Every structure is written in C-alpha cells, then in structure tokens.
C-alpha cells in the first residue's frame with residue numbers, strides 16, 4: 001500500500017520528532033525513582049505552595065499524551081483557595097477529608113461524555129466523522145469517555161511527578177454531589193480527585209505488593 005500523502009504540517013511534525021531524538025535519552029535512575037520506583041501515593045502534605053505556573057505546566061505535559069482519535073475527554077477543576085476548599089470538604093468522604101483539605105491543591109478530574117462535540121476542533125482533518133459515529137452508536141460514548149478519561153488521568157498524575165510534585169489520588173468522594181457542584185449543566189462525570197503538592201514522607205503507608213512480570217505478562 002502506498003504511504004499516505006504528507007502535507008507541510010505533517011513534515012514539520014516529523015522534523016520536530018527527528019530533532020528531539022537527537023537530544024533525548026532513556027530516563028536515568030533518579031528520574032525513574034521520581035516517576036515510578038521510589039514515588040508513592042501521599043496522605044499528607046508539606047506547606048510548600050503549588051503555583052499557577054506549575055499547574056499550567058502539569059496540564060501542558062498531560063495534554064500531549066495520546067487518546068483515541070484525540071478525543072481528550074478529561075476536564076479538571078483545581079481547588080486551591082480557602083473558599084473553594086470549604087465547598088469541597090462536604091463532598092469528600094470523611095476518611096479522605098482532612099488530608100484533602102490539608103493539600104496545597106486538589107484536582108477534581110471529570111470525564112466529559114459530550115467529548116464528541118469537540119471533534120471539529122480536535123480532529124480538523126475529519127471534522128464530522130467521529131461525531132457522526134458517536135451519535136449513531138451512543139453506547140460507544142461512556143466507553144470512550146471512561147477509557148480515554150482514565151488514560152488522561154493517569155498521564156496527569158505522571159505529569160505531576162514529572163515536575164517533581166507528588167500525588168494523592170482518591171475516589172472516596174460523593175460523586176453525584178461533586179457532579180452537581182462542579183459540572184452542573186454539562187455531561188461531565190466526576191471520576192476521582194488528586195491532591196497535589198510536596199508530599200510529607202511521614203504519611204505514606206507500607207508499600208503493597210505488585211504482580212511480577214511473570215505473574216501477569218505473557219510473551220507470545
């Protein structure tokens with residue numbers, strides 16, 4: 001099969017990757033510890049504030065990662081001010097409340113079940129095709145929203161770690177209550193919340209076991 005024709009924008013994108021690959025290398029052990037091996041889910045926070053610039057940087061990293069047909073269904077509310085925390089408190093389950101309110105920032109992550117309205121912007125080369133497909137097959141919508149929303153939520157947490165901040169993810173929240181408070185008039189559904197800041201090491205629990213490669217991977 002002949003390679004599809006490339007326009008100037010495709011060629012510029014290819015050049016961006018080629019150039020970046022002249023500068024990049026596998027992460028070193030320190031970076032791998034920060035992103036994966038030594039990092040943990042935190043239950044308490046140091047006082048260090050989280051700036052607007054850091055939140056923007058986290059978003060700008062997260063948004064680059066892939067979703068099906070570039071559907072990008074994740075929506076985020078960042079809770080940082082005392083007033084916003086006062087509203088958040090009652091819709092966080094008791095066992096998660098104190099640590100959430102103590103965090104410098106908590107992100108409420110929601111998945112937009114109306115994501116397919118934005119394909120005109122997100123897939124300009126095929127502006128109507130995906131929208132029509134979702135409208136003809138509405139059972140695809142929650143599946144796409146949840147799969148791609150969860151992917152973006154995971155990218156989000158890794159982006160937080162990439163800027164050397166820590167995460168405390170929690171789904172112990174009143175989801176219908178949060179939907180009413182934060183996503184009223186939309187089709188966004190609350191997924192979970194992620195506290196962000198410099199984690200207090202004294203608040204982590206013992207590390208739970210993980211499956212080994214041999215336990216759950218098969219090389220065929």
Ligand SMILES: Cc1cc2nc3c(=O)[nH]c(=O)nc-3n(C[C@H](O)[C@H](O)[C@H](O)COP(=O)(O)O)c2cc1C
Pocket residue numbers: 039040041042096169170171172173192204207208
């Ligand atoms: C989607 C999600 C929901 C979670 N919900 C809660 C929660 O409600 N309360 C809580 O204390 N921890 C919660 N956790 C934290 C997990 O228990 C924790 O990430 C997991 O045990 C791994 O811990 P580690 O990263 O410290 O190794 C949640 C984590 C994720 C990713």
